Amino acid sequence: MAHGWADYPKARQVFCEEAGGYWSAANGSGIKNRACRAAFKASGTYQFVQKNEFAAMVPDYNNMAAVKRAVPNGLICSGGDNGKRGMSLPSAHWQRTKMRAGETFTLRYRGTAPHTPSFWQVYITKPGFNAATSTIRWQDLELIASHGNIQPRQDGNGQYFFFDVTLPKGRKGNATLVTRWQRNDPAGEGFYNCSDIRFSGSAGAGGGGTGGVVTPTPLPTPVPVPKPVPLPSYPDGEQNGNHGNAATLSIFGLQDEYRLNRDGHVTIAATVKTRRDYKVEMVLKDRQQRVMDRDSDKVKKGRTALAVLASKPGQYTLTFTATPLKTKEAPTVQTRTVWVRGTSGQKPTLPVVKPTPLPSYPSHDGRYDYAYPTGIGNYVAGETVVLGRDGQTYQCRPFPEGGWCNINSATHYEPGYGSSWQDAWIKL
Template sequence: MSVLSRLTSLPPLSQEGNQVKIQHAGSAALAAGLFAAVAGTAQAHGAVEFPIARQLQCLNDGGFWWPADGSGVPNAACRAAFQRSGNYPFTQYHEVAALTQDYRNPLAVRRQVPDGALCSAGDAKKAGLDAVSSAWHKTPITLENGKFRMLLLATAPHNPSYVEIYLSRPGYSAARSALRWDDLDLIHQASAPMPETIGGKKYYVYDVPVPAGRRGDAVVYTRWQREDPAGEGFYNCSDVTFEGGGTVPTFPWHEWGYFLGQGFAPKAGETVQFRVLGPSLSGKELVTESIAVTPDNAASHRWALELGARLNGIHGEQVRVGVRHGDDIHLDTRNVQANQVFLKDKDSSVSMSILSDDVPPVKPEPPVTPPGDYPKWPAGIGQYQSGDIVEGVDGKLWQCKPFPHGAWCNINAWAYTPGGKDVPPAEDQRAWRLAE
């Protein structure tokens, strides 16, 4: 089915009655209505954060304030966009938008956002986002049951609204041509749900199905359309790489599903219990971990990050929580919703539940050490808390940092080894710091 025919299958415009009144009103009323509609466009803004849209990735990369010629922009595609349009597309990352009053009419949409200008929403001042380049940052995506989870950052949410999510057809290459409507297939459309608060920001969250067999590079094209007289729609290009394929699997983990289910929101005073159940009919518990939700960690799902770090550190041989990058799995501390659960045994299952506040979590006893004597890392791993001191592999004393960095003190991996030679130099990547 073509994009055009799929667009026309959308449900009827809910504001049709209001449009009829505007069309038959006098010129003064019409002008006033249009002014109010345009003025209302400041009430909704947003951009796709995962998989990250071009303008947001370029904004995060930075380097466009100096030198003036853009030579400081690290990514070649973002540099080409800057040299064409300046920093305007980046600083206005949440306003890549077009006004189409007849927004249910696909021909009207195409007139406002024509072929070759889809990534800029037809805005000549943002045309750099349509640059033809092989260097656009590509978000790696591993499908879970044929789907991926999209996070649309709504800096100013608007309901009612809806999304249309498209995928470039096999054979399209962003290195050869700018995106056209005929390069796209509509793969998902839905009314906007109530936005979720993640990390203090508002998101629309969608689980997007992908046609079977898709592998390699593609462009995910998102249209977030307000349902109001102004007809403001937001258009985002997200460059992606669908991972997978090959005849010999090398990745030793099996994706079970997303770690934090939609609507799973425990309150302070409650306890979250995470279990991995074995494949037998008896449902033997292979992993059991609980975490108390407190006023300190309830906000922004911080409890989920703490629980994920604990699972990775204590039970990392059986379960991992994070985002896959090649053959590695890393806990994503920015977008907790992006983290998935990976199991070593494909026939096992996961259960995560909220216990009543009268069931206290089971806390392991901390390692007992004489005064002035500290455990030699990794002895006692899985029980470290912020402020604990250990003897690192270099013989020096190291102290577990405060949250969120301290959440990784229980991970036995090269990047989190106190005193290890491979610990990243960036201070924000360390779980440990030299004890004072």
């Protein structure tokens, strides 16, 4: 499942992804911004197509020492991921949003798969820090805002979190904000985004403080956001779908093979470009054509990043469907095949696995559709009801959270027992 990013002030990786140019030349010469180009040379395209998952797993997430070990100095703007290290490089060319010292603004955070409960922290670099010559360390930061659980709100084509942040008074020059979005779950998944800002004066007296937990209020007057750089033109040869209109749907960023990480899963991400207004869906199916995960977004003549989660080795099919939003034309479909390797790096031989004998359940008399885990891969978000081994019934959550129902990992998603079962299921 995809997760999210800082939309205002905009995060580094979002500026770079929106500007594009990273598919046009292997040496990065197609990337206009020098900071983004240096990031590309350091760690490639992964950090751009994965703009929504600058994340680290910290089970002991209330212990800042544990957080700092997982997200070490020099990789804070990369979410602790060395594969995204380019976003943490020093540069005088990171794109900045103009703000006023002492002002209270509404931070806007896109949630492509919003996670609650969770909490928020916003840090700012201390006076004297120079992003042109130094990477950010924890000792360079001071906490300026903390908020508890906030519910997302629909705004336009997506869901967003909104909360108030008051900038320190008397600041001048440049600074960087670090937003931490931390899930309250056993895995301790937390997201880290860096947004570079420039102080252009001071707010009037009475800038105010931030209170405690903020309940989102109606949207403030929109704050001007830098206009995105026009999308680059891609040759048709860069998208290799098995069928579908190449002029309608272009797909970038997929690899032929992926490897499970030490947590036992891997995110498969792609950037999708359309020439008109479409709802685009990405569906991951295993070799038996069972749906394992899905992600979707509405795109208006542009691009979006989609991502799905694989949790075991094997061969998978990715299906991309673009459905017109304004016409009755038939959807355009493209498919890709990818392999997921185990942590050993060896391609799986796909042995036939004998199913674990299921416990005996009484006749369901129409109360449920399956006795979990029977039927995994066929569960329908917002509809399917299963019987758990505790004798209780559970309904798959509505889309997009319902995508977790089909993840074949009892440790995490078995109804009533998995460490994250409430992300996928509603107990009836």
